[in-house]
Structure formats: structure tokens, C-alpha cells
Amino acid sequence: MTDKPKVAFYWCASCGGCEEAVVDLAEKVLDVTAAVDIVFWPVALDFKRKDVEAMADGSLAAAFINGAVRSTEQEEMVHMLRRKAQVVVAFGSCSHLGGIPGLANLADREAVLATAYRDSPSLVNPEGTMPQTSWAENGHRVGLPGLYDTVRTLDQVIDVDYYLPGCAPTPALIANAVMALLSGQLPARGSVLAPDIALCDECPRQKTKPEKLALSAFKRPSEVVLNEEECLLAQGVLCVGPATRAGCEALCPKGNMPCTGCFGATSRVRDQGAKAMSGIASTIGSNDAAEIERILAAIPDPIGTFYRYSLPASLLRRRRLGAPAGHEA
Amino acid sequence: MPETTTKPAAAPAEGRFEPRIVAFFCNWCTYLAADLAGTTRLKYAPNVRVVRVMCSGRIDPQFVLEAFAQGADGVLIGGCHPGDCHYESGNYKTLRRYPILKRMLAELGIEEERFRLEWISASEAEPLRVVVNDMVEKIRALGPLDLRVPAERIAHEVEEVAVP
Numbered sequence: 001m002t003d004k005p006k007v008a009f010y011w012c013a014s015c016g017g018c019e020e021a022v023v024d025l026a027e028k029v030l031d032v033t034a035a036v037d038i039v040f041w042p043v044a045l046d047f048k049r050k051d052v053e054a055m056a057d058g059s060l061a062a063a064f065i066n067g068a069v070r071s072t073e074q075e076e077m078v079h080m081l082r083r084k085a086q087v088v089v090a091f092g093s094c095s096h097l098g099g100i101p102g103l104a105n106l107a108d109r110e111a112v113l114a115t116a117y118r119d120s121p122s123l124v125n126p127e128g129t130m131p132q133t134s135w136a137e138n139g140h141r142v143g144l145p146g147l148y149d150t151v152r153t154l155d156q157v158i159d160v161d162y163y164l165p166g167c168a169p170t171p172a173l174i175a176n177a178v179m180a181l182l183s184g185q186l187p188a189r190g191s192v193l194a195p196d197i198a199l200c201d202e203c204p205r206q207k208t209k210p211e212k213l214a215l216s217a218f219k220r221p222s223e224v225v226l227n228e229e230e231c232l233l234a235q236g237v238l239c240v241g242p243a244t245r246a247g248c249e250a251l252c253p254k255g256n257m258p259c260t261g262c263f264g265a266t267s268r269v270r271d272q273g274a275k276a277m278s279g280i281a282s283t284i285g286s287n288d289a290a291e292i293e294r295i296l297a298a299i300p301d302p303i304g305t306f307y308r309y310s311l312p313a314s315l316l317r318r319r320r321l322g323a324p325a326g327h328e329a
Numbered sequence: 330m331p332e333t334t335t336k337p338a339a340a341p342a343e344g345r346f347e348p349r350i351v352a353f354f355c356n357w358c359t360y361l362a363a364d365l366a367g368t369t370r371l372k373y374a375p376n377v378r379v380v381r382v383m384c385s386g387r388i389d390p391q392f393v394l395e396a397f398a399q400g401a402d403g404v405l406i407g408g409c410h411p412g413d414c415h416y417e418s419g420n421y422k423t424l425r426r427y428p429i430l431k432r433m434l435a436e437l438g439i440e441e442e443r444f445r446l447e448w449i450s451a452s453e454a455e456p457l458r459v460v461v462n463d464m465v466e467k468i469r470a471l472g473p474l475d476l477r478v479p480a481e482r483i484a485h486e487v488e489e490v491a492v493p
Contacts (some may be wrong), residue, residue: 072483106436133483146483147359274390276431281426287411289424296429315394315436317478323438 005061005182008040008052009091010081012067012074013101013151018092019043019066021168028175036061037180049077052084062083062181064164068094068101068312069152071144072133082158087181089193090154093167093262096192097272098153098312103304104316106294106309108149149321153313163192167262167309168250194247196266199259201291203241203250205231214285218298221257227294232258233283243276244271262309271315279304342399350467351396352377352461355385357415359407361451365457374465375457377405385409385446389479390430393444397434397476403443403468405460410448420448442467443474 011019024034039060040047054061063085069075073267080087093099102111117123117130133146154160164177177193180186187193209231219236225319226232232239232253241250245266252259264274286292299305307314354360360381360490366373382388385408393404406427408420427446434444 007424018334091350116429148481150478269391271391273433274394274430277429278390278426281429282422287418287421287424288424289428293428296425296432299429302429306433312359315391315398316476319436320438320474320476321479322475324440 004035004037006039006055006059007036008060008063008081008085009043010040010063010067010077011043011067012065012078012095012154013070014042014067014092014094018037018094018170018254021092021166021171022175025171025174028171032175032178036178049080053080055084057083057120057144058086062087062089064089064091066095067167068098069154070101070104070148070159071145073129074150075157078082078154078158087161087186088154088158089177089181090160090163092169093165093264093309095154096163096165096313097264097310098151099262099309102151102153102310102312103308104151106303107319108321112147140268151312152319156312161189162186165192165245165263166248170251172249173247192245192264192267194263196246197244197246198266199241199244199246199248199253199263201248202246203231203253203259205229205250205253208234210234213283215280215283215295216285217295226256228256233280238280240272240276240280240300240306243272260308261306264310264313272310273303273314276306277302346469346473347377348402348465348473349400350377350403350405350461350464350468351401352379352407353382353385353388353392354379354407355387355409355420356381356383356414358409358413358451359385359447359449362449362453362457363405365451366454369454371454371458373461376465377461379460384414384416384419385448386416386422388423390426393430393434397439397443397474400476401461403445403464405464406446407449407457408446413450431458439474440471442471450487459464 009022038045040052063081065078065081065088069078086300090096094101118128119127127251134141134143164173166173173194202207208229213233215236218238221237224235224237226235228229228235237258239253240261241253241259243265244259244261245263247263261272261276265275269275281296284292284295286295303311311318354363363379385406388406396404406423408423409415411424414420423446431441431444435441445464449457449460452475
């Protein structure tokens with residue numbers, strides 16, 4: 001048992017969906033556990049941080065880390081796992097690009113805490129208790145992790161060897177990645193372990209995508225009865241598939257929902273949100289400024305739409321700290 | 330195309346903030362207007378760094394973000410008037426992207442005065458001068474755009490982080 005390669009799974013700022021994705025390997029998980037020893041996996045196994053700390057540096061074959069990094073604890077843990085692991089895989093959108101938690105980069109620490117602990121309508125906090133990083137009680141001082149203003153991708157904190165994209169990565173991609181690691185047949189360091197082509201290329205609706213799109217309105221999926229075979233953009237539904245990497249086998253479009261971009265962009269694109277916006281806005285079928293404004297008004301939250309998973313990885317990374325209020329759209 | 334040689338203008342007043350503006354001008358209209366401004370010796374603020382592109386439609390929104398990310402205080406796009414595009418429809422693509430990019434920049438805390446689209450034809454050297462001077466003054470009033478994301482430290486725990 002001890003000569004099997006050791007791997008660790010860890011989660012940072014994430015929802016648990018990536019852990020679920022590992023469980024979704026179903027019986028294939030038995031192949032994985034037959035081939036490796038999982039020595040650390042907080043969601044499922046009772047190993048502690050000190051157990052990993054006691055291991056020699058470089059003694060883990062791989063660490064799969066999901067979630068964005070936004071607290072001191074997460075930062076410490078990923079530095080520690082980087083030292084222990086030969087290969088670090090950023091697992092899932094949050095770790096790869098910042099993910100949904102990355103949209104907190106539109107706010108700052110103070111605003112995030114105020115909403116979560118003070119202003120949320122469903123909240124009961126009569127004493128106005130706010131999280132503290134240090135607290136003394138009966139002569140004992142306890143410390144708790146602190147939250148940062150800025151959510152970061154994993155590779156903004158430590159060196160990352162591979163990226164498994166997706167919210168969450170699909171079982172097929174996970175199995176491929178694990179098998180590639182075990183066989184030693186790895187692509188170039190820094191690769192995203194999914195095809196480097198746009199999602200449209202593997203979408204079954206591609207054949208109905210018109211040569212020239214001319215959108216006259218953006219509709220939400222709930223506002224329209226969708227044809228199950230026709231290109232979603234051609235039906236006026238904002239699908240960011242053209243600016244998104246393939247590899248999920250078009251799960252959402254097959255389920256009659258538009259792509260929201262969780263795999264990030266291909267290697268030719270630096271900023272997924274800008275590129276998605278550019279491609280989609282350019283297809284508006286009007287040359288009249290006022291009409292264009294009217295059509296674009298149906299996209300009330302462009303950052304949340306085009307940067308849904310990638311704001312921390314974008315060129316600007318976050319809303320400017322200290323920006324005056326009142327400039328919101 | 331004659332190269333513009335810019336002698337450093339009169340030294341800026343001590344301590345005065347000089348905005349840096351990246352200007353993307355289309356080859357067929359606004360760049361020629363800037364050229365005309367030069368040959369007719371029109372003076373305007375020396376704060377713009379002009380990047381010539383073949384068409385305003387070539388200006389990927391990534392260029393605008395990259396300019397801001399690398400320290401521009403403002404970005405100006407100049408293209409042919411609607412209907413005048415050398416490639417028929419390039420400037421309409423710009424027209425469609427501009428309003429939503431402007432909203433996105435606002436959400437990211439970048440004031441609207443810092444990002445501007447102007448249609449300036451090859452003969453409109455004077456409008457170009459007015460636009461550049463106006464933009465420089467507005468951005469000067471706003472002050473520098475500091476987009477740096479500071480490294481964050483939260484005191485008591487950070488000592489324990491041993492960086493490899």
C-alpha cells in the first residue's frame with residue numbers, strides 16, 4: 001500500500017461541487033483508489049493538516065486543489081501543499097479562474113462582510129457580531145483566518161502545473177487527467193487539460209448556427225420556448241460558447257441551457273469576458289446607436305454575464321479598490 | 330506616412346499630474362486627422378500615445394483593458410463616422426461593443442470620462458484637437474487611475490506562511 005503514489009485533494013473558496021465531481025466518477029473511483037493512496041481529503045477522510053505537514057517535501061505525487069484563494073488559511077494551505085506535492089493541479093473553475101466566488105472582486109472585504117453579517121434581509125444578528133481574526137477569552141487568545149479584499153486564482157498564489165477546467169470538471173476529464181498523471185504521459189506543464197478549441201466545435205447545435213448572426217434582442221431562457229436543436233444564439237439566448245473552451249461535450253446546450261463559460265477561454269484568448277462580450281455585442285443586428293443601447297439593456301449585469309467564472313483571472317482582476325461609489329451600471 | 334517627432338513640450342508644471350492616454354486611431358480617418366493636425370501645426374496636449382490600427386473594428390476590447398492594466402489613465406478610440414468605414418462595417422462593430430464595454434468598465438470602478446469613442450474624419454484635425462484637450466483636462470481633474478491590486482497581509486497568521 002505504501003508504495004502507491006500519494007495524492008491529496010483540498011478545497012479553498014468553493015461550493016463542494018468539485019468534491020461531488022470526484023464522487024461522480026462512480027465505480028471509476030475504485031480504479032483511482034486502487035492506483036493511488038488518498039492521504040488528505042478533508043471532505044471525505046479524517047486526515048488532518050498536521051498529517052500532511054509531517055510528510056517529507058515532494059512526497060505527494062499530486063495535489064488536486066479546488067476553490068479560489070481568499071483567506072489566510074487557504075493561502076497557508078496551498079503553500080504547504082505546493083511544498084509537499086510534485087504536481088499541483090488547479091481543479092475546477094474557481095481554482096483555475098476565480099470562479100463564482102471571484103465575483104466578490106466587484107466588492108471589497110468590508111462590503112462582503114457587511115452583506116454577509118449585517119445587511120442581508122434574512123439575517124439575525126442583533127449584537128452586530130462581525131468576524132474577528134483574533135479573540136481573547138479567559139486569558140487564551142484564539143486566531144481565525146482572515147478574509148482578503150481580493151479573491152485570487154490558485155496560480156496567482158502558487159505555481160500550478162496543470163488546470164482541470166469546469167464548474168465542475170466532468171468525470172471523463174478527471175479520469176483522463178488522473179490516468180495521464182499515473183502513466184507519466186503528461187502534456188506540457190501549464191496546460192489546461194481539455195481540448196484547445198471553442199465549445200461551438202463540439203456543440204450539436206453548431207450545424208444550425210447561421211453564417212451571420214444578427215441579434216435583435218437578448219432573451220433569458222425562461223422567457224422563450226427554446227427549440228432543442230437550433231443554435232441558442234440564433235434564438236436570441238446569450239450563450240458564451242463561442243468564447244469558451246470545449247471539453248464538457250456541450251452539457252448545458254444539450255440540456256437546453258446556454259453556455260455560461262465555466263471552462264474559460266482557449267489559449268489564444270487572454271481575457272474571456274472581454275472576448276465574449278466582443279463577439280456577442282458585434283453580432284447585434286443594428287447600426288443605430290439608440291437601438292443598440294436598447295438591445296444591450298437586456299444584459300443588465302455584463303460583468304456577471306461575461307466574467308461569470310473568470311473575473312480574478314481577467315486583465316483588470318477586480319473592481320478598482322477605493323473606486324468612488326455611484327459608477328455602477 | 331510621416332512619422333511624428335515629438336519634442337518634449339514645455340516641462341510640465343512642478344507636481345502637476347500628466348494623464349497618460351492611449352489612443353487607438355483608425356488608419357483611414359482619425360489617424361489622418363492626427364496627421365493633418367501635425368502638418369497644419371495645430372497644437373494639442375501631448376498626453377496621447379497613438380496606436381494606429383487599420384480599423385476601429387480591429388480594436389479588441391482586450392486592447393482597451395490591457396492599456397488600462399498597463400497604466401493608462403484613459404483610452405480614446407477614434408474611427409470613421411458611421412457610414413464612412415473603409416471596410417463598410419468595421420466601425421459599426423465598434424459602435425455595438427462600446428456601450429457595453431463602457432458599462433463593464435464602470436462596474437470595475439473606471440470613470441466614464443476615462444474611456445471615449447469619437448468619430449473623427451480625415452479632415453477633422455480641429456475636432457481631434459478639441460477632443461484630446463478636453464479628455465486630458467477631464468482626466469487631469471479625476472487624477473491618476475491606480476489599478477494595482479495590493480499584496481494583502483493579515484498580521485498574526487502571515488508569519489506562519491513559509492514561502493518556499
